[in-house]
Amino acid sequence: MEKMRDLIMAPRTPLTCLLLLLLSGILGGQVLSICPSECSCSRGHRVVDCSLRHLTHLPPGLQHNIQFLNLSHNGLRGLDGQLSHYAHLRTLDLSYNLLGYFPSGLPRALWDIRAAGNQIKALDKNDTAYQWNLRVLDLSANELKRVVLINNTLPSLHALNLSHNRFWTIPTNMPHNMEVADLSHNYLVQILPGSLDRLPRLRRFYLHANRFSWVPWGVFDQLKALEMLTLGDNPWACEEEENITRFLRWVEGTRATVLGCPCNIRPTCGQIQRANPRRERHFASYTEPPLGADSRELGRGGHAPSRASVVTSGYLAKSAWLEPGIHGEGEAEANSGEQKRFVFTSTSTTGLPRPAAKKPKPGSARGIGHGFHTQSSCFVVALNLLGMVAYELSWLNLIC
Numbered sequence: 265m266e267k268m269r270d271l272i273m274a275p276r277t278p279l280t281c282l283l284l285l286l287l288s289g290i291l292g293g294q295v296l297s298i299c300p301s302e303c304s305c306s307r308g309h310r311v312v313d314c315s316l317r318h319l320t321h322l323p324p325g326l327q328h329n330i331q332f333l334n335l336s337h338n339g340l341r342g343l344d345g346q347l348s349h350y351a352h353l354r355t356l357d358l359s360y361n362l363l364g365y366f367p368s369g370l371p372r373a374l375w376d377i378r379a380a381g382n383q384i385k386a387l388d389k390n391d392t393a394y395q396w397n398l399r400v401l402d403l404s405a406n407e408l409k410r411v412v413l414i415n416n417t418l419p420s421l422h423a424l425n426l427s428h429n430r431f432w433t434i435p436t437n438m439p440h441n442m443e444v445a446d447l448s449h450n451y452l453v454q455i456l457p458g459s460l461d462r463l464p465r466l467r468r469f470y471l472h473a474n475r476f477s478w479v480p481w482g483v484f485d486q487l488k489a490l491e492m493l494t495l496g497d498n499p500w501a502c503e504e505e506e507n508i509t510r511f512l513r514w515v516e517g518t519r520a521t522v523l524g525c526p527c528n529i530r531p532t533c534g535q536i537q538r539a540n541p542r543r544e545r546h547f548a549s550y551t552e553p554p555l556g557a558d559s560r561e562l563g564r565g566g567h568a569p570s571r572a573s574v575v576t577s578g579y580l581a582k583s584a585w586l587e588p589g590i591h592g593e594g595e596a597e598a599n600s601g602e603q604k605r606f607v608f609t610s611t612s613t614t615g616l617p618r619p620a621a622k623k624p625k626p627g628s629a630r631g632i633g634h635g636f637h638t639q640s641s642c643f644v645v646a647l648n649l650l651g652m653v654a655y656e657l658s659w660l661n662l663i664c
Contacts, residue, residue, distance in 0.1 A: 300312070341364065348371060423442070
């Protein structure tokens with residue numbers, strides 16, 4: 265330690281500075297923490313997976329420029345303000361923790377927030393007021409009874425998952441650019457007139473497994489882009505002809521595909537299905553898990569949560585917001601190369617077996633090329649490490 269102190273205090277020369285950088289790279293675990301010990305990192309330590317680590321606090325040592333952070337299946341209770349300075353963060357998974365409320369002070373650059381399987385009871389207007397870039401919001405399997413949204417907020421939101429909660433009415437002021445909305449497996453009994461009039465781009469609307477007995481006449485008329493509507497597993501009052509007859513007429517004549525037609529008139533109805541009987545796609549599967557009950561909905565310890573375990577009649581085996589192109593075709597390519605979209609399943613990817621690589625024969629051209637490529641890669645990694653160390657040590661004035 266004394267020799268290192270003497271080296272640091274010695275007059276600055278290019279050779280001294282280079283030696284300091286090399287020592288910093290060798291002792292990187294003591295000088296610079298790039299990837300927390302509790303997590304696994306990839307893609308230049310910008311993709312961080314801390315799932316299933318029994319965490320109760322945010323792990324220290326996260327890089328400032330991380331883009332993807334998976335904290336699912338842990339014991340986190342609150343993260344207020346702890347992530348605000350990660351300005352490059354695009355995807356955040358907080359699913360299946362112990363959050364009792366939506367975290368405040370989240371980065372405004374986020375594209376994707378997953379907070380399924382927590383204990384969130386309400387979403388206040390200030391919780392999402394500044395999430396201008398948010399495209400996917402998953403709050404399924406919580407205890408939500410109330411969601412307050414302000415007009416013209418969440419302008420970029422394309423997919424909203426509020427399934428497996430405790431709503432009695434459909435939230436008002438839902439984002440007007442939304443394309444996919446999942447409100448299945450709630451306690452919905454009514455749709456307030458006008459609450460769906462500001463959703464001209466809504467394509468897929470999931471309302472199955474609720475408590476609808478009827479809906480007001482014309483409530484879906486303003487959904488001009490509607491392609492799919494799910495209505496199964498609702499206690500429709502089929503004996504009340506005055507309320508149900510006109511709605512059944514709309515269901516059979518709509519341009520959208522309706523899965524789970526009311527009163528069991530048929531599994532699938534709608535004008536598109538009648539016009540293309542030979543090309544009918546069987547979306548309605550009464551043996552598959554409900555919408556959203558994929559690997560992300562596994563509870564702590566790998567067990568399914570109680571609300572997701574009660575399967576009534578599911579319609580899709582995969583989540584609606586994981587379908588390709590949910591953020592718009594070509595949109596990812598239009599952005600910079602660093603802004604890539606990642607699909608994840610809230611589970612740790614470490615510890616998976618990898619296929620054994622074949623060893624090149626000694627002296628072969630492939631073996632020589634492989635060795636040269638390995639040396640080049642090590643050299644590039646060393647340069648990147650030296651650059652990061654130089655950045656972190658600049659505040660100590662150790663760099664000439």
